[in-house]
Amino acid sequence: MIRIANGQGFWGDSIDAPVRLVKEGPLDYLTLDYLAEVTMSIMQKLKRRDPEGRSGYATDFVDLIRRILPDLLEKNVRVVANAGGVNPGACVKAVCAVARDAGARGLKVGMVLGDDILDRLDEILAEGVSLANMDDGRPLSEVRDRVLAANVYMSAFPIAGALDLGASIVVTGRGTDPGLVVGPLAHEFKWGRDDWNHLAAATVPGHIIECGAQCTGGNFSRWWEVPGWDHLGYPVVEAEPDGSFTITKHDDTGGLVTVDTVSEQLVYEMGNPASYITPDVVADFTSIRLEQAGKDRVAVTGVTGRPATDTCKVSISYLAGYSAVGQLTVSGPNALEKARVAASALWGRLKRAGLTFEETHTEFVGAGACHGRIGRGSAAPVEVVMRVGVKDADQKKVDRFGKEIAPLVTSGPPGITGFAGGRPRATEVIAFWPALIPKGLVRADVRVEEV
Amino acid sequence: MKRMRLHRLAHARSGDKGDGSNVGLIAYDDRGYGILRSEVTAERVKTHFGDIVRGQVDRYEVPNLRALNFILHDSLGGGGSASLRTDAQGKTHGMALLLMEVDVPDDYTPPAGAEHA
Numbered sequence: 001m002i003r004i005a006n007g008q009g010f011w012g013d014s015i016d017a018p019v020r021l022v023k024e025g026p027l028d029y030l031t032l033d034y035l036a037e038v039t040m041s042i043m044q045k046l047k048r049r050d051p052e053g054r055s056g057y058a059t060d061f062v063d064l065i066r067r068i069l070p071d072l073l074e075k076n077v078r079v080v081a082n083a084g085g086v087n088p089g090a091c092v093k094a095v096c097a098v099a100r101d102a103g104a105r106g107l108k109v110g111m112v113l114g115d116d117i118l119d120r121l122d123e124i125l126a127e128g129v130s131l132a133n134m135d136d137g138r139p140l141s142e143v144r145d146r147v148l149a150a151n152v153y154m155s156a157f158p159i160a161g162a163l164d165l166g167a168s169i170v171v172t173g174r175g176t177d178p179g180l181v182v183g184p185l186a187h188e189f190k191w192g193r194d195d196w197n198h199l200a201a202a203t204v205p206g207h208i209i210e211c212g213a214q215c216t217g218g219n220f221s222r223w224w225e226v227p228g229w230d231h232l233g234y235p236v237v238e239a240e241p242d243g244s245f246t247i248t249k250h251d252d253t254g255g256l257v258t259v260d261t262v263s264e265q266l267v268y269e270m271g272n273p274a275s276y277i278t279p280d281v282v283a284d285f286t287s288i289r290l291e292q293a294g295k296d297r298v299a300v301t302g303v304t305g306r307p308a309t310d311t312c313k314v315s316i317s318y319l320a321g322y323s324a325v326g327q328l329t330v331s332g333p334n335a336l337e338k339a340r341v342a343a344s345a346l347w348g349r350l351k352r353a354g355l356t357f358e359e360t361h362t363e364f365v366g367a368g369a370c371h372g373r374i375g376r377g378s379a380a381p382v383e384v385v386m387r388v389g390v391k392d393a394d395q396k397k398v399d400r401f402g403k404e405i406a407p408l409v410t411s412g413p414p415g416i417t418g419f420a421g422g423r424p425r426a427t428e429v430i431a432f433w434p435a436l437i438p439k440g441l442v443r444a445d446v447r448v449e450e451v
Numbered sequence: 452m453k454r455m456r457l458h459r460l461a462h463a464r465s466g467d468k469g470d471g472s473n474v475g476l477i478a479y480d481d482r483g484y485g486i487l488r489s490e491v492t493a494e495r496v497k498t499h500f501g502d503i504v505r506g507q508v509d510r511y512e513v514p515n516l517r518a519l520n521f522i523l524h525d526s527l528g529g530g531g532s533a534s535l536r537t538d539a540q541g542k543t544h545g546m547a548l549l550l551m552e553v554d555v556p557d558d559y560t561p562p563a564g565a566e567h568a
Contacts, residue, residue: 221462264464267475361535370543375550389535
């Protein structure tokens with residue numbers, strides 16, 4: 001049996017969770033997911049600005065390795081992380097330096113390259129691959145000159161390959177989130193690339209734990225039943241070679257693992273439940289059987305899969321103009337009505353100044369910003385937050401908008417406060433362009449360095 | 452028949468799918484799942500969300516989890532960093548669906564505990 005945990009659901013998740021996982025209970029693999037779509041374009045920008053080429057990866061990961069390396073070595077826990085971002089080489093270099101300082105001579109650190117196709121885009125387009133937008137079919141040429149990052153969601157097998165070569169730490173760039181679990185299991189159980197049911201079965205726990213505490217009580221609808229919010233346990237998968245799994249967490253941690261908490265995470269970001277597509281397999285989520293197998297233990301069985309498709313998904317991000325968002329708090333009798341007056345004063349003043357925008361947004365937090373008119377009832381709020389924003393290709397216009405908010409405190413209806421943090425400034429809007437690439441054009445490269 | 456908010460008989464989670472979102476709605480028992488299947492149609496979900504969802508609503512059945520999965524197209528005002536909304540990722544859409552009222556047979560009592568969810 002192999003134990004795999006996830007200690008990071010996104011870059012910004014708890015910095016202590018992975019430390020606790022290696023200290024608080026038994027573990028064979030620690031996985032860490034740092035990459036959201038927007039993260040790749042931010043990293044690409046950092047990498048471009050750094051003349052020495054040392055930026056563009058999740059620096060938190062290096063700090064983490066410094067903290068947990070002694071435990072990893074003592075307990076023989078291996079780490080698989082997509083911390084490489086758009087510069088896995090620099091990340092591995094930094095990790096090796098930390099390991100050297102800690103005296104971990106002989107430690108092998110692996111990396112998976114090949115997901116970053118930004119420099120190959122024109123070559124790929126020249127091969128006749130349109131990289132058309134999966135949602136609406138538009139050709140990439142529409143935004144080609146504004147592309148910031150382009151990364152393929154890679155197969156999990158290069159991760160298995162790095163582990164086969166003896167790596168104790170594997171750093172990747174973009175891969176699928178469940179691949180962080182599928183890779184180690186394909187390595188441990190020697191699964192083949194056409195072992196569809198096993199690959200599908202491993203994809204399911206990979207999906208369940210990819211968002212950290214979201215399967216152990218975090219974001220759970222029955223929040224009042226969750227014990228120990230201040231020390232929520234992060235998830236651990238116990239995997240058997242036959243493709244059956246148990247989702248659990250370490251003893252004496254907060255949170256809970258039940259069929260309900262696991263079901264909620266299974267439907268998270270779900271599309272067609274019968275076709276969960278990864279580069280390695282198409283998993284059928286309607287085949288999953290869940291069963292409570294003890295306190296904080298849920299057994300996952302019965303998963304079936306179908307052959308993988310002949311394409312990989314590419315996540316392309318591009319610059320789509322500028323935006324700014326600002327807010328004021330409006331209080332007292334008729335707070336919502338006063339907030340509406342304040343907002344209309346703001347837009348009227350901008351119009352008189354000759355400014356219009358591609359997109360504007362007005363919402364009132366406390367009075368339907370998230371839920372619209374759903375469930376609002378008739379009670380009038382005594383305070384609301386007026387939140388306003390604009391989007392436009394012209395950065396100067398967006399900055400000008402940011403100067404029109406504070407004046408409302410003294411030149412608007414009464415009871416307005418909360419102008420903190422200064423004038424909002426224009427920030428880049430990053431939009432996404434999902435596309436498909438034939439697998440024949442994807443080149444995975446696995447390297448292992450010894451400390 | 453009696454009227455009941457969905458949070459009494461089901462739980463939910465939502466997240467983003469490009470410029471849309473998905474809401475997974477999970478019944479607490481088999482009878483509750485039957486009620487969800489007949490009451491929570493794609494059309495009613497579209498009406499419930501009003502201006503929040505600009506596109507169509509697709510519904511998938513996931514009987515092994517007693518769940519329905521709804522895809523709410525064009526529901527994020529651009530999605531990700533392109534959206535100006537507080538909830539640019541549809542994280543709250545599950546909670547919004549749980550506020551929907553449905554008709555429930557008089558003799559159906561959902562599991563206790565979720566009255567004040």
